[in-house]
Amino acid sequence: MVAADGDGHDQPQWAHHSPGTHDGGVCSRAGPSEVLLPPELASGRLARTFVDDNWCPTHGGDNHQLAHLLATELITNAVRYGGPPITLTMACRGREGVLLSVSDGSNDLPERMDVGPQALGGRGVRLVDLLSADWGVEHHHVNGTHARAGNTEGPGPTDGRELTEGEELSQGKTVWCRLLT
Secondary structure (H helix, E strand, O other): OEEEOOOOOEEEOOEEOOOOHHHOOOOOOOOOEEEEEOOOOOHHHHHHHHHHHHOOOOOOOOOHHHHHHHHHHHHHHHHHHHOOOEEEEEEEOHHHOEEEEEEEOOOOOOOOOOOOOOOOOOOHHHHHHHHOOEEEEEEEEOOOOEEEOOOOOOOOOOOOEEOOOOOOEEEEEEEEEEEOO
8 A cells, every 4th residue: 555656765555445344333434445554654644645635525514623632652563563564544423423443463552651741652542432432443454454452442344252261373463543524
């Protein structure tokens, strides 16, 4: 999903997926879209452009700037702590809200840090927790499906199964959050 422009620079290409029966409540006007982002801090800017280009005109409401902030926080955490491949997915789910999810190459769970007012970082997970309707983390199975890890109730991208004892995970996780519209 990345193509080189005329100057030889990689430019993300948005992949639009038409909603299928597996997507249940996905809006027909702004179905799920995803982009593969480079593992660099400048990907936050690319994430905001992606949100702009794929925002649902029908159900998005006034949460556009909030979606910018949450997408930037999720991408920044993936770049700093997760590593490639980093994929941002956005889907309008009508009255259920907008679902943002970021997949990265690490199995490490995000940590909610307690930092002082002078700290330069460490607030991303707290912001996601405070500003989204709900959020969660899902690990990737070896067979390519997703499983819930920890307390992740909500509409995240999952096949609905809990991890079973001894079940193998592939490398990577998906952190998702939902914005009410």
